[in-house]
Amino acid sequence: MSLFWIFIHHLAEVQTMATSKKLITKQEWEKKLADVKVRKEEMNKLVMNFLVTEGYVEAAEKFRLESGTEPDIDLATITDRMAVKKAVQSGNVVDAIEKVNDLNPEILDTNPQLFFHLQQQRLIELIRDGKVEEALEFAQEELAPRGEENQSFLEELERTVALLAFEDVTNCPVRDLLDISQRLKTASEVNAAILTSQSHEKDPKLPSLLKMLVWAQNQLDEKATYPRINDLSTAALEDPAV
Amino acid sequence: MSEATSRNQSPATDLIGSYFLRLWHQNSKTLGLKPEELEEEEELPTALDTVKSSGGFSFVGPDKLSVSYPNVNLHGHDVGVVQANRPAPSKRFLYYFEICVKNAGAKGQIAIGFTTSAFTLKRQPGWEANSCGYHGDDGLLYHGHGKGDAFGPTYTTGDTVGGGINYATQEFFFTKNGVLVGSVHKDIKGSVFPTVSVHSQSEEVAVNFGKEDFVFDLEAYEAEERAKQQMKIDNISISQDASHGIVRSYLQHYGYQETLNLFDIAGQSTIPPISLVPENGSKEEDMMYALNQRNILRQLIRYGEIDDTFSRLHEWYPQIVQDDTSTVCILLHCQKFIELVRVGKLEEAILYGRNEFAKFKESSELDDLVKDCAALLAYEQPLKSSFGYLLQESHRELVADAVNAMILSTNPNVKDATFCMHSNLERLIRQISACVLEKRSLNGDHGEAFHLSKILKSIKKV
Numbered sequence: 001m002s003l004f005w006i007f008i009h010h011l012a013e014v015q016t017m018a019t020s021k022k023l024i025t026k027q028e029w030e031k032k033l034a035d036v037k038v039r040k041e042e043m044n045k046l047v048m049n050f051l052v053t054e055g056y057v058e059a060a061e062k063f064r065l066e067s068g069t070e071p072d073i074d075l076a077t078i079t080d081r082m083a084v085k086k087a088v089q090s091g092n093v094v095d096a097i098e099k100v101n102d103l104n105p106e107i108l109d110t111n112p113q114l115f116f117h118l119q120q121q122r123l124i125e126l127i128r129d130g131k132v133e134e135a136l137e138f139a140q141e142e143l144a145p146r147g148e149e150n151q152s153f154l155e156e157l158e159r160t161v162a163l164l165a166f167e168d169v170t171n172c173p174v175r176d177l178l179d180i181s182q183r184l185k186t187a188s189e190v191n192a193a194i195l196t197s198q199s200h201e202k203d204p205k206l207p208s209l210l211k212m213l214v215w216a217q218n219q220l221d222e223k224a225t226y227p228r229i230n231d232l233s234t235a236a237l238e239d240p241a242v
Numbered sequence: 243m244s245e246a247t248s249r250n251q252s253p254a255t256d257l258i259g260s261y262f263l264r265l266w267h268q269n270s271k272t273l274g275l276k277p278e279e280l281e282e283e284e285e286l287p288t289a290l291d292t293v294k295s296s297g298g299f300s301f302v303g304p305d306k307l308s309v310s311y312p313n314v315n316l317h318g319h320d321v322g323v324v325q326a327n328r329p330a331p332s333k334r335f336l337y338y339f340e341i342c343v344k345n346a347g348a349k350g351q352i353a354i355g356f357t358t359s360a361f362t363l364k365r366q367p368g369w370e371a372n373s374c375g376y377h378g379d380d381g382l383l384y385h386g387h388g389k390g391d392a393f394g395p396t397y398t399t400g401d402t403v404g405g406g407i408n409y410a411t412q413e414f415f416f417t418k419n420g421v422l423v424g425s426v427h428k429d430i431k432g433s434v435f436p437t438v439s440v441h442s443q444s445e446e447v448a449v450n451f452g453k454e455d456f457v458f459d460l461e462a463y464e465a466e467e468r469a470k471q472q473m474k475i476d477n478i479s480i481s482q483d484a485s486h487g488i489v490r491s492y493l494q495h496y497g498y499q500e501t502l503n504l505f506d507i508a509g510q511s512t513i514p515p516i517s518l519v520p521e522n523g524s525k526e527e528d529m530m531y532a533l534n535q536r537n538i539l540r541q542l543i544r545y546g547e548i549d550d551t552f553s554r555l556h557e558w559y560p561q562i563v564q565d566d567t568s569t570v571c572i573l574l575h576c577q578k579f580i581e582l583v584r585v586g587k588l589e590e591a592i593l594y595g596r597n598e599f600a601k602f603k604e605s606s607e608l609d610d611l612v613k614d615c616a617a618l619l620a621y622e623q624p625l626k627s628s629f630g631y632l633l634q635e636s637h638r639e640l641v642a643d644a645v646n647a648m649i650l651s652t653n654p655n656v657k658d659a660t661f662c663m664h665s666n667l668e669r670l671i672r673q674i675s676a677c678v679l680e681k682r683s684l685n686g687d688h689g690e691a692f693h694l695s696k697i698l699k700s701i702k703k704v
Contacts, residue, residue: 022684032680036672037268040643041636042694043492043667049698050489051505059504066498066537068544068635205697206485211478213670216677216692223684229673232484233491234525235666237673 024226026239044069046205053195053204055082073200077103081194088187093122100190107197114193116146116153120160121186124177127163135164254651254659259569261663262644266573266611269631269640284333287326287436287451294363300324300440307453309438310446311347322440323363326451329433330356330407332688335468338406338460339436340417340450343378346398347445352378354405356414356434367437372430375437376405376416376423383416383426394423402457405436409689410471417458431686488667494529495665497536497646531653535559536646543642544635548578551645562648567601570648572608575599576615577641580632583618592619 048069051060057078080103087096100107108115126135147154159174166172192202227237289306300322301312309324330337341354355367355375368375368384375384378397382390397403404417415425493502542551555563575598582591599612614629621627650662678692
C-alpha cells in the first residue's frame with residue numbers, strides 16, 4: 001500500500017470514528033441500567049469492607065447486627081490497629097512502636113522502611129517539642145546507623161535534622177515535616193503494614209470502585225454519548241450532551 | 243381490585259412492588275449459584291476443524307489435535323491451513339492456545355495465528371487481510387499482507403509456540419517455549435479462529451487448546467496484565483471523602499440507623515475530622531426521611547416478627563398496607579408463612595397460607611413465588627431443599643428492603659421511584675456495569691463484563 005493510500009485510509013477511519021459515536025438517550029440508558037443485576041449482600045460486603053479497613057470498629061460491629069453481614073476480619077484486631085494509628089496521629093510514637101510490637105513483632109522486623117519512618121517521626125516530635133539535645137542524641141544514636149545502610153534513609157534523616165538549623169521553622173524549606181499531614185502519612189503507613197500482616201488488603205475496595213466508574217465512563221466516551229454520572233456524591237444521571 | 247384501592251396505587255408504588263418481585267424471582271434462580279456460575283459461558287475451541295479443508299494440503303490426525311503436510315509443496319497456494327472448530331471466545335480478558343512442532347519437515351514453514359471465517363485456507367495466516375501469523379521459518383510477524391515484520395526468533399522441531407489475544411489492550415501476543423515474544427495491535431473486526439499452518443513435506447504440529455497444561459505461565463501473564471490495567475485505574479484521582487459520603491448515604495437509604503450514628507460519631511473524631519453534613523439541606527432531609535421508623539421495621543422483619551411489622555405499618559403508614567393484596571402485603575404474608583415454617587409450625591403455616599394466598603391476584607410471576615413458599619412444606623429439612631433460599635437471611639433482607647422502599651415513596655418530596663429502590667452506591671455500580679457492557683458491545687463483543695463479586699473475591703488475600 002502506498003503512503004498516499006495509507007493516508008486516505010487513515011483519514012476515512014478518523015472520519016468514521018468522529019461521526020459514528022453512538023448516541024444513547026436517557027430512556028434507553030435507564031433501561032440498560034435496570035437490566036444490571038446487583039446483589040444486596042455484595043453491596044453490604046462492600047460497605048463492611050470499608051468500615052473494617054478504615055477502622056470504624058463500632059460502626060462495623062453495629063452493621064454486622066443491623067445487616068447480618070459478616071466482617072472479613074476479626075473485629076477485635078481493628079481496635080488494636082486503630083490504637084496504633086491514633087498514637088502516631090497524636091505524636092506518641094514510642095507508644096505506637098510498643099503497641100505494634102505487642103500486636104506482632106514481625107511487622108517492624110520485616111519492614112525496615114516503616115521502622116525508619118516511625119523513628120523519623122519520633123525525631124520530628126522531639127524537635128517539635130523543642131527538645132534539641134535529646135533530638136540530636138536520638139538522631140546520632142538511632143537514626144544515623146540506619147542512614148549508613150540506605151541512601152534514601154540518609155537523605156530523609158538530613159532533611160529532618162535540617163529542622164534544627166532554623167530558628168523559625170514555620171518559614172523553612174522543610175517545614176512540611178512538622179505538618180499534621182506528615183503524621184497522617186506515617187500513621188497510614190503503619191495501618192497498612194498491620195493490615196498486610198493480618199493477610200488483609202491495605203486499602204478498602206470502595207474507592208477503587210469509584211475510580212473504576214470514572215475509568216469505565218471515560219472508556220465509553222470514546223465510543224458513545226450517553227447519560228453520565230459526574231457527581232459521585234449524588235449519583236445523578238446527567239442528560240447526554242449532544 | 244376495587245375502584246377505591248386502585249386509585250390509591252400510585253405508579254411509583256407499582257414500580258417498586260414489581261421491582262422487588264422481580265428481584266425475588268431472580269434470587270430464586272441464582273442464590274444457590276456461585277458467582278462464577280453466573281457468568282456467560284462461551285463455547286471454546288476444542289479441536290481442529292475437519293469440515294473446511296485446504297484441499298489435500300493438510301492432514302488432520304484422528305484426535306483432531308494434530309496436523310501434518312502430506313505432499314511435496316509446489317507453490318505459495320499449497321499451504322495446509324487448519325482453523326479451530328470454534329472462534330476464540332471474546333467476552334473475557336484473555337484467550338490463548340499453543341502448538342508444539344513435532345517435525346519441522348523439509349522447510350519448517352509453520353505458522354501460528356488468527357484468521358476470520360472468511361479466510362482462504364490455502365494461504366499462510368498473516369498473508370491475507372484480516373489475518374495475523376507468527377512464522378517459524380523466518381520468525382517474522384505477518385499482519386494482513388505478504389511482507390512480514392521483524393518480531394521474534396524462528397522456531398522448529400521441539401519448540402512450543404503460543405498465540406493469544408489480550409482483549410483489554412486489543413492485542414495479539416505470541417510466546418515461544420514459555421517466554422513472551424511480543425505483541426501487536428489487533429485491528430481485525432469480528433471473531434477470529436485460532437489457526438495453524440504447515441507448508442512443506444513431513445511438517446507436523448500438535449495443538450493444545452488448553453486440555454493439557456500450557457508451557458507458558460498464562461496465569462502469571464494475566465495477573466501482570468491486570469495489574470497494568472489496575473494501575474491506570476488507580477492513577478485516577480477522586481475526592482477523598484467520596485467513599486465516606488457514599489457509605490453514609492447507603493446507611494441512610496436502607497435505614498441502618500445505629501450504624502449511621504456510630505459512623506458519624508467516628509467521622510468527627512478522626513484526624514482530620516470528616517464532616518459530611520451535606521451543603522444541600524433538603525437532600526439531607528430526604529435521606530433522613532422516616533429513618534427511625536424504617537430502622538424499626540427493618541429490625542422487626544430481620545427477627546421474623548411479621549405480625550408486629552404489620553401492626554406498626556397500620557399505625558404509621560396505613561396507605562402502604564391498606565390494600566391487602568398489594569405487592570408489599572403479599573411479600574409480608576409470604577414472609578409470615580416462611581417464618582412459621584422456619585420454627586416448625588407447619589399446621590399453622592398451612593392454615594395461614596390457605597387464608598392469605600387465596601386473596602392474591604393471579605399473575606404468573608407471583609404464582610411461581612407462592613409455589614416456592616408452599617413447596618417448603620414438602621421437605622423434612624426445607625433449608626437444604628432447592629427452596630432453602632427462602633429461609634436465608636438474604637430473603638428477610640429483601641422483604642425489609644421492599645418495605646423500606648415503600649416508606650421512602652411516602653415522602654411527598656420524592657417523585658422518582660428509582661430513588662426509593664436504589665441507594666447511590668447501587669446506582670454507581672449499575673452505571674459501571676452498563677458502561678462496561680455497552681463499551682464491549684460497541685467493540686465487537688470483546689472484553690470482560692463487570693462483576694462486583696469478582697472485586698469482592700479478592701478481598702481476602704492469604
